[in-house]
Amino acid sequence: MHDNVVPVSINLLIFLLSAFLGLGLIKKVSKLLHTPLMSLTNAISSVSVVAALIVMAEPKNILILTLATIAVALAATNVISGFMITERILRMFKKDNGGKTK
Amino acid sequence: MIESVVGYLYVASAILFVLALKWMSEVKTARRGNWAGSLGMLIAIAATMIAFKVQRTDLVIIAIAVGSLIGVPLALKLPMTAVPQRTAMSHAFGALAVALVGTAEYYQRIPQISNFAMIVLTAEMILGFLTFTGSTVAFLKLQEIIPGKPFIYRGRNFVIGAVVAVIAVMAAGLIINPNNHFFLPVLIAAALVFGLLLVMGIGGADMPTVIAILNAYAGLSAAALGFVLDNQLLIVAGTLDGASGFILAILMCKAMNRSFVNVLFGGFGATASKGVIATGDVKPINIEDVYLMLEAASSVTFVPGYGMAVSQAQQVLRELGELLEKNGAEVLYGIHPVAGRMPGHMNVLLAEANVPYDQLIEAELINPKMPTTDVCVVIGANDVVNPAAKEDKTSPLWGMPIIEVDKSRTVIVLKRSMNPGFAGIENPLFFKDNTRMLFGDAKASIQALISEFRSG
Numbered sequence: 435m436h437d438n439v440v441p442v443s444i445n446l447l448i449f450l451l452s453a454f455l456g457l458g459l460i461k462k463v464s465k466l467l468h469t470p471l472m473s474l475t476n477a478i479s480s481v482s483v484v485a486a487l488i489v490m491a492e493p494k495n496i497l498i499l500t501l502a503t504i505a506v507a508l509a510a511t512n513v514i515s516g517f518m519i520t521e522r523i524l525r526m527f528k529k530d531n532g533g534k535t536k
Numbered sequence: 537m538i539e540s541v542v543g544y545l546y547v548a549s550a551i552l553f554v555l556a557l558k559w560m561s562e563v564k565t566a567r568r569g570n571w572a573g574s575l576g577m578l579i580a581i582a583a584t585m586i587a588f589k590v591q592r593t594d595l596v597i598i599a600i601a602v603g604s605l606i607g608v609p610l611a612l613k614l615p616m617t618a619v620p621q622r623t624a625m626s627h628a629f630g631a632l633a634v635a636l637v638g639t640a641e642y643y644q645r646i647p648q649i650s651n652f653a654m655i656v657l658t659a660e661m662i663l664g665f666l667t668f669t670g671s672t673v674a675f676l677k678l679q680e681i682i683p684g685k686p687f688i689y690r691g692r693n694f695v696i697g698a699v700v701a702v703i704a705v706m707a708a709g710l711i712i713n714p715n716n717h718f719f720l721p722v723l724i725a726a727a728l729v730f731g732l733l734l735v736m737g738i739g740g741a742d743m744p745t746v747i748a749i750l751n752a753y754a755g756l757s758a759a760a761l762g763f764v765l766d767n768q769l770l771i772v773a774g775t776l777d778g779a780s781g782f783i784l785a786i787l788m789c790k791a792m793n794r795s796f797v798n799v800l801f802g803g804f805g806a807t808a809s810k811g812v813i814a815t816g817d818v819k820p821i822n823i824e825d826v827y828l829m830l831e832a833a834s835s836v837t838f839v840p841g842y843g844m845a846v847s848q849a850q851q852v853l854r855e856l857g858e859l860l861e862k863n864g865a866e867v868l869y870g871i872h873p874v875a876g877r878m879p880g881h882m883n884v885l886l887a888e889a890n891v892p893y894d895q896l897i898e899a900e901l902i903n904p905k906m907p908t909t910d911v912c913v914v915i916g917a918n919d920v921v922n923p924a925a926k927e928d929k930t931s932p933l934w935g936m937p938i939i940e941v942d943k944s945r946t947v948i949v950l951k952r953s954m955n956p957g958f959a960g961i962e963n964p965l966f967f968k969d970n971t972r973m974l975f976g977d978a979k980a981s982i983q984a985l986i987s988e989f990r991s992g
Contacts, residue, residue, distance in 0.1 A: 440766055440768070442652060442763070445762070445763055445766070445768065445771060448768050448771050448772060449759060449763075449771050449775055452759075452771060452772045452775035452776060452779075453775050453778070453779055455554060455776070455779075456557070456775055456776040456777075456778070456779025456780060457779045457782075457783060459554070459557040459558055459560075459561070459776075459779075460557065460779055460780045460783045460784075461783060462558075462561040463557070463560050463561050464561060464562055464563065465871070465873065465880065465883070465898050466563060466880065466883045466887075466893055466896060467560055467561075467562075467563065467566055467880060467883075468784060468878075468879035468880030468883075469619055469623075469878060469879060469880035469881060469883065469884045470560070470566065470570075470880070470884070471557075471560050471780060471784075471879075471880070472623055472747070472748075472751060472780070472781075472784070472878065472879065472880075473619075473623065473626070474556060474557075474560060474569065474570055474573055475557070475751070475755065475776065475777040475780040475781070476623065476626045476627065476630060476751065476754070476777065477573060477574075477577070478553050478556065478573050478576070478577070478773050478776065478777060479630060479754060479755045479758045479773055479774055479776075479777030479778075480577075480629075480630050480633070480758075481549075481553075481577060481580055481758070481769060481770060481773040481774075482630065482633050482634045482637060482758045482761060482770065482774070483581060483633070484580050484581065484584045484767065484769065484770060485634070485637045485758075485761050485762070485765050485767060485770055486633060486636075486637050487581070487584045487585060487588065487590055487596065488584060488588050488765055488767065489637055489640050489641055489644060489765075490590055490592060490595065490596065491588040491589060491590045491591070493640075493644065494643070494644050495643070497640075497643060498640045498643050498644050499592070499595070501636045501637070501639055501640035502636070502637060502640050503592075503595045503596075503598075503599050504599075504633075504636055505632075505633040505634075505636040505637045505640070506595075506596060506599035506600065506603070506633075507598075507599040507600070507602040507603050508603070508629045508630070508632055508633035508636075509603070509629070509630065509633040510599060510600045510602075510603025510604070510607065511602075511603040511604075511606045511607040511610075511626075511629055512603075512607070512626050512629050512630050512633070513577055513603070513607070514603055514604055514607035514608060514611065515606070515607035515608070515610045515611040515622070515626065516626060517570060517573060517574045517577070518607070518608065518611030518612070519610075519611045519614065519619070519622065520570045520573075521567065521570050522611065522612075523616070523619070523884055523887075524563075524566050524567045524570060525567070526616075526884070526887040526888045526890075527563045527566075527887045527893045528887070528890065528892055528893065529563075529892055529893065529894060530892030530894055530895065
């Protein structure tokens, strides 16, 4: 397997910066949108599909290949349903106009 | 050459994920955010397939096809009332995916695995597997396949402590010598049991917090996997998700004036204290009198809770709201953060029923309006409007921020019967001088009010 090309400290830095960025961004999210926020972040974190694909690239044995393939299916389910449900929910939020009959 | 291109594609993907969250801050730009996220994901997957030269494209296609077969119908057909369940299920799926990749990576690397990698990998597998069973239990409770009540027994904390001890010993064993591979199945089993035991003891009313905590765990385990695989995109995306779950969990805890520990181990609703027993006269009211009251009101605020979702009353509620507006009243909806079964649940249900989102007002902003509100209508909410939170120090709700409906001129509570709410806590609101009880199914009551308006 490949050795670490990026030092752990750099990864730690990326982690910490992402954490601060994430905390700052999420705090600003309107309370109205907390449900779609959850479905969106869930879809985004299913970028773990990438990890599963990497493991699938050079599996040592069939067990590893099987585990990774199942993981791809699970993560893909989340990616697809996550983004689609978020879109469906967001479409429902409408401002007060047109709806009223005079 | 191709590797550096892929690196830049990962950067593009990370930027798109960050923009996605930024655009989520308001309704106007939220959909753009979702598209940015989708595009980022597409880039990430394509770049990985190319860079790592995944040979078994047949398996990848099958796996993605299976994912689409489950995901697409789920996304299209899911009723909005079931969004909390689907969220719990997606945390289960995501966590299991991460946990399986972690397990695969362990077997892939053994016997050459650094101590640092093993520490992160162990943490990742523990988080992943416990989030998987925990979220599955949350799903089963929300779907009402198993009872939503907290499953509390004597010695619960001792049993959980014992399982934690097993996890700790196995984790230590693996970290000291990663080649102790027989420790791994025990570690996995213990983590699975831990997630199960933990969430079994938590009641339905606490689900908003639990779902948010599990969301944070799922994100963090993905980030940990990024450390193991040395994949920075995974670190960024997982951490963003973890931060989101963490903030939502804090908001939910604040909205209930409780701590994480209390939510996870408190067994809320199973405690002995229910607060001072409220006494006095309950004043029932009939449809006609409610109609007259609403007809005369110039400001009406609806306060929905989980009961509204149960009786599917959101559509008729919006109809009633429109009739009241036509009648000249100002109509608002007071939304408590923990009303419902997940963060933002009520907003989604009301938005689906075509309630304009600028009428959905959060608790802190609606409370100052209460003294000048003519009529407050409480639909299937209980704890979130319970004045015991401010008046009764012995109440388990003491200190929780509530929507202060009791300050309005008149409160009408739509309720099936006088049974206390889910947590069984006494609610003195029902006995206040300005409270009237309209007994019956919420949807049926509102429908009756609508026909009064139409005929009157």
